[in-house]
Amino acid sequence: MNIMLPFINQKIGRIRWRISKLDSMLALLTMLCILALLGNPLFAQERPNFLVIVADDMGYSDMGMFGGEISTPNLDALAQQGVRYTNYYVAPTCSPTRAMLMSGMDNHLAGMGNMYERIAPNQEGQPGYEGVLNHQIAPLPAILKANGYHTYMAGKWHLGKSPEHIPAARGFERDFTLLDAAGAHFSRKPYDDANDETQFTADGKYIDKLPKGYYSSKTFTDKMIEFIESNRGDGKPFFAYMAHQAPHDPLQVPDDWLRKYKGRYDAGWDKIREQRLARMKEMNLIPEIAENAHRIWYVPDWDELTGMAQVTLARKMEIYAAMVEYLDMEIGKLVDYLRDTDQLDNTYIIFFSDNGPESNDKVSNVKGKKASAFANWLAKTYDTDFASWGRKGSFVAYGPPWAQVSATPFWMFKGTMNEGGIRSPLVIVDPKHTNAGSINHHALLHVKDLAPTLLDLANIEPPRQFNGHDVLPMQGASWADMIGGKTPSPRTEDDWLAFEFWHCMTVRKGDWKLTWMPKPVGKDDWRLVNLARDPGERHDLSAENPGKVKELLAHWESYVAENNVILPNRTQYDGLEEKLPPRPPVDGSWPPGPELNYGGEESEDD
Template identity: 40%
Template sequence: MTAQPNFLVILADDLGFSDIGAFGSEISTPHLDELAYAGLRFTDFHTASACSPTRAMLLSGTDHHLAGLGTFAEILTPAHAGKPGYEGYLNDQVAALPEILQDAGYYTIMSGKWHLGLTPERSPHARGFDRSFALLPGAANHYGFEADIAPDQVPRLLKGTRGLYAEDGEYVKELPDDYYSSDYFTDRLLGYLAEAPAGKPFFAYLPFSAPHWPLQAPDELIARYAHRYHAGPDALRLERLARLKDLGLIDADVEAHPVIATNTEWSALSDEQKAFSARTMAVYAAMVERMDWNIGRVIEQLKTSGQFDNTVILFLSDNGAEGALLEALPAFGPNLQQVIDTHYDNSLANLGRGNSYVWYGPRWAQAGTAPARLYKAFTTEGGIRVPALLHYGKLARQRAISRDFATVMDIAPTLLELAGITHPAPRFRAREVLPVRGRSLLPWLHATTDRTHPQDHVTGWELFGRKAIRQGDWKAVFIPEPAGPSRWQLYDLSQDPGEIHDQAEARPDILTGLLGAWQQYVRETGVLEDIPAPALL
């Protein structure tokens, strides 16, 4: 057994806070549940509000505006062009975690969604992975199905989903006939693990693209949930909240933020519309269950190889549940629905198969993010607070629930400290690199400190013009219209985790201090505040 620990980092894509069993879900996730109950469940763990920024923070240990993903690469505007931190890929200002571990003697492998660069020189192979199979863009059909659509007819929603894969820095031209994303990503990772050099510790990164839209899963798994969601999203939300309270993951007296959505309420839908909507949620659940099954395959191989006890396993989602697409439909072009209707079969019985193309909308999403406000792409808690668990038997804090504030930027310094490796800033591989902004969780995990971050620690968020700044339990949030009031709001998260009761007028002293901290965050990270938010989300 190696002296240094192995690392397995598993990332779900658009998974809501209560979407696995150990976090309150009715979805069958026995493998994640076993890890969670034996390990540490985080209740105050935060990411960016969307996928590629979070991935940049995870692999760099610093803010995504510094690491190159100040906004989505897919929607870079001329105003962003050439601005530092808005390159649209993981830039050279940061030393990537796999690069550092690779230089320190780790065997580094990845299989899954990358979303940090589309070209070979920006692929996982170029950023420190010895072996890698990667979905390069932000989304793709989970079955590899590509409709025959003329390029000039593809709406923005579908442009980014045409499959583009790479293995070890070379583009992949074909996928196997039986391709399904979660299964195939796991197959490749297991193959890379089997090739691990003897005596070398490994860093394995398994970023699934599930349960990101389009919602697709094997028929037999969808059938298990065929009748589960016919009471609708409001009923599911109440179930999840009750279960979260029973598990001790939220306080018994918590006040959940009211659902925010412009699409039709469940009670006003026709029977046919209800059946369609319930089916989309059933497919989503099946995707989560299949992801869990694949995680079980990896755990089994670690146990069989004798590496399980020496492997630090971290699981998290990259942001809150995805609820925006249905409400933002017009932003993707007037022909989106026509293209889907022409090239995909969204009949009820076909939903979830490779030639269907659906998402589940804001009401189901808020069943998964409750009690928090809103969902992915918002800097409210529903967009940035995620399920996260850490399993490693050699830590003091295991078989427990954590209420300690942490962020995805803390992962890289934590793993480096566990490995006994010093971050190389200010120079790495003959270039200047930035230090991490995250903080190692290890002292807290060993129970030698009461908190990871001091009470006066400041964390900022910004994406698509949506902003937040937090210090201790106080958080200021700016959400532009129509989803917010286009002004700064203030919340005491210790009393109001749902961000319901705005304290901006009652506590102007707190808000003034936080806005000063916001300006400091802007100066430190290079946030571009004056560029209009894109009409995308």
């Protein structure tokens, strides 16, 4: 027996070694499986959700936490839980902004070098000017979907109507979508005479009937909640694109909201703008030395209007404010749903407006001008009677005077490269509530940054090939480190941004901004301002700073070359100088002439 012991011990040792080796191999295989699952897009319980909420034509200072008097408790709560960013830029109109959001690219490369409704003759057929979200880019929802995300959209698309360009074809798993630029909020009445009805899709199919009780802000929110709820608990994260139509005109609200702001705007646009400016200073949103932009030259002093004119014009802003508050309520409903279902703590929320406030009130502002064909169509299609304003089937817009209030303290509004047209309020809430309640003045941000930011936060590399063909590399800068509190900005002081639309051009670098605006809004020449001291763009400093002008012009030339910018040979500004009242004399006297009419005294010529 003793002779056999060494042999037996050796056998036992080998068995133990084999068992130990087997255990090690099993442990290694287990670890590899875990790592594989963690790297698999389908294993996504800890990957974040994304909720991107876009308002349509909402002004910079409309919400309470950006200085507005409109009640927006839900947006204000998001601002308190997250961070407000004061230097965030979008395009001056809707579809270019949306193209950049979906692509991470400049609009001239993504297919929206111009809106499809406004393509100039020399831009027709050129790459980047297709008027739809083109195939040079990889759409954000498609990338996320390919990497294990649910992708949902409810709201306005405006990036193409044909089957190959609707949301379902560009990566959205579920959708309920208005394909057009705008339309009625209670029905399929169109926004202009180019269409008989607005077009909608639902889950990739064109529909000709809207849900019962349809109202844009409510129905879009209900649909988004339905989409998220349908897959809740399956372990996959979601990207939810909540693209609201409000507060784009026509201004319409449910009947019980019509009088919510009765009398609130009787003080007039000048006083309301002053009050907003004061609140913005109290909130540290703008510097103490900031002044409001000059009042637009064709907008009269409120006190010069008749009492009836004041009542009529104040009513427009009352309806607009009610529409914004209703939108806020629906945003709150969606956030409450996420909180009640324990999804909020893993969700990034991003809110902004697609461009500045809409100034077009769809009627002639000048006495003696004949009604346009569009105005005649409008009168036949919608109820434009004062008593009906805001109701289902009516059409009213608030026009340039109130648009400039919404843009406080900035100059101009939608459709321009002035700050009122392209600077948007931005609120970001991250799951960790990093720097909650703070204001970031340092970061220079752009809407094309959003796609690379979300991919970075989801740990997804932007592709260079998609659907079997090469795509352009994303141009935007990721905000992931900024949102996480690691850096105040994704850009340095040497970085710059440039934009072009309708022959309106601008470059911003640091506090300096160089802008070209066609007449009559601009002077058909470059104009230099320092936004830190002059956010209202009141003072042209180009003559005193020729070196800075030269520096920014060099950046402009680089932008044109890199982004295939084709300046249009026809724009919305052509002939506008003849339609608007003349600018006031250089001595600043007012009014420019009796022909101006916003409901005041009749012109002597009538």
